[in-house]
Amino acid sequence: xxxxxxxxxxxxxxxxNCDADVxxxxxxLKIPNKYxxxxxxxxxxxxxxxxxxxxxxxxxxLRAGALAARSPAMDDVRRGAIAGYPILGICNGFQILxxxxxxxxxxxxxxxxxxxxxxxxxxxxxxxxxxxxxxxxHSMGRFYATEEKIESLFEQNQVWLxxxxxxxxxxxxxxxxxxxMGNVRALMPHPERAMHDWMGSxxxxxxxxxWLSGK
Amino acid sequence: MGKVMKxxxxxMPRIEALDPQGRAVxxxxxxxxxxxxxxxxxxSILVEVNETDKAKGKKLAEEMAQKLLANPLIETFExxxx
Numbered sequence: 196x197x198x199x200x201x202x203x204x205x206x207x208x209x210x211x212n213c214d215a216d217v218x219x220x221x222x223x224l225k226i227p228n229k230y231x232x233x234x235x236x237x238x239x240x241x242x243x244x245x246x247x248x249x250x251x252x253x254x255x256x257l258r259a260g261a262l263a264a265r266s267p268a269m270d271d272v273r274r275g276a277i278a279g280y281p282i283l284g285i286c287n288g289f290q291i292l293x294x295x296x297x298x299x300x301x302x303x304x305x306x307x308x309x310x311x312x313x314x315x316x317x318x319x320x321x322x323x324x325x326x327x328x329x330x331x332x333h334s335m336g337r338f339y340a341t342e343e344k345i346e347s348l349f350e351q352n353q354v355w356l357x358x359x360x361x362x363x364x365x366x367x368x369x370x371x372x373x374x375x376m377g378n379v380r381a382l383m384p385h386p387e388r389a390m391h392d393w394m395g396s397x398x399x400x401x402x403x404x405x406w407l408s409g410k
Numbered sequence: 411m412g413k414v415m416k417x418x419x420x421x422m423p424r425i426e427a428l429d430p431q432g433r434a435v436x437x438x439x440x441x442x443x444x445x446x447x448x449x450x451x452x453x454s455i456l457v458e459v460n461e462t463d464k465a466k467g468k469k470l471a472e473e474m475a476q477k478l479l480a481n482p483l484i485e486t487f488e489x490x491x492x
Contacts, residue, residue, distance in 0.1 A: 258481055265478060294481070301483045308430045339427065339484060364428070 211250035239275030247288025260290030284381030300340035306364030316359035329384035417471035422452035
């Protein structure tokens with residue numbers, strides 16, 4: 196019998212809708228995974244990492260991610276974040292992490308005012324050789340923070356990904372950021388929707404694998 | 411028995427934060443022939459609390475705004491008793 200690896204915890208809030216896609220992405224990469232229900236407290240040490248999938252938690256009521264950020268499971272995600280566990284937010288997961296103040300800034304309405312569902316090209320900011328083609332699907336994807344904050348994000352190497360061509364008015368083309376420690380990171384595009392050639396791209400695999408290997 | 415008090419929390423986008431909704435509505439108003447200098451859209455949240463002391467009640471409503479109802483990065487809020 197092989198030893199049981201700790202699973203990646205996949206958070207489910209009311210209105211999360213990319214949870215099954217994230218499970219499928221983990222299964223494709225043979226990463227053990229387990230759902231975590233928003234209303235439950237859990238022991239973060241029983242997991243290897245956490246993913247906050249996309250969706251419309253609480254129907255984006257009040258502000259995108261605002262209500263999910265204040266749910267019981269997020270208390271334990273916060274404990275895991277402080278303990279240095281890897282945490283990845285995708286789309287609504289990004290919004291939730293900002294609303295939890297585990298990441299700086301906030302995601303605001305696209306300048307177009309529209310829900311945008313399209314393919315985008317991304318490039319690494321600190322690691323400029325990294326390029327990904329992934330889909331976005333959001334109406335609240337415009338990253339916003341004060342000018343000083345954005346400057347410090349670049350200085351501290353906390354800007355992870357930027358759009359090659361800005362789709363939503365995001366400040367400085369920012370598509371993904373990390374916290375100061377580097378263990379909490381999030382992006383607006385959906386790597387779980389780019390896992391196979393038939394999906395249009397398999398760049399999501401690289402992104403997940405790099406994330407899990409800490410690269 | 412506590413008395414119910416009502417407070418209105420008015421949340422508005424900060425001037426420096428882009429308000430695409432306000433901008434779109436301004437455009438529509440202008441197309442209707444109105445001359446509009448600026449248009450911003452916020453939200454109004456009405457809460458009822460069990461409190462007899464007005465100052466305490468207002469403080470509670472302010473706490474709600476700080477903890478949840480407004481995001482200080484992009485929004486400001488005002489609390490009024492109604």
